[in-house]
């Protein structure tokens with residue numbers, strides 16, 4: 001590999017990241033989360049049942065009609081990211097299934113109604129990139145070692161995707177990223193396979 005140009009090595013890693021690691025993370029998400037009985041093997045059902053939780057990852061300082069004891073939460077999601085997963089069925093308020101609706105005070109919204117928000121209807125796991133998959137998985141019930149593995153892959157994804165050019169990394173750094181990328185990708189693949197074998 002020593003006579004391969006650094007930019008070629010970098011592009012090979014990008015290929016591994018997008019074509020192999022992302023596929024492994026998707027398969028892991030499918031095995032460990034989407035196939036749980038409550039989601040009936042449906043990513044849309046997963047989004048539907050997690051709508052309230054994910055809504056407050058974005059709208060973190062105002063309660064909604066689904067809240068019981070609202071507490072301010074960390075802001076972890078942009079509206080762009082949220083609306084990659086969900087859509088509004090109407091811009092106007094619709095009948096609130098919780099019968100609480102929107103609450104306004106002095107012209108400010110004190111409570112939102114999320115009943116007019118539904119999952120994107122054509123969305124599948126294949127539409128999700130590593131960072132979105134990692135975000136959704138971190139909000140699922142995974143073990144500490146599973147989360148650690150996902151976090152490491154996200155970190156490597158960020159290192160590669162935030163590079164300023166294809167030849168900006170020294171050889172030693174490329175080798176380090178390659179070793180870690182392959183290690184965590186294989187580790188996650190083994191975790192998925194174990195799950196399939198035990199079904």
Ligand SMILES: [Zn+2]
Pocket residue numbers: 052056063064065066067
């Ligand atoms: Zn709420």
Ligand SMILES: [Zn+2]
Pocket residue numbers: 065066095096097098099100101112113114115116
């Ligand atoms: Zn509502």
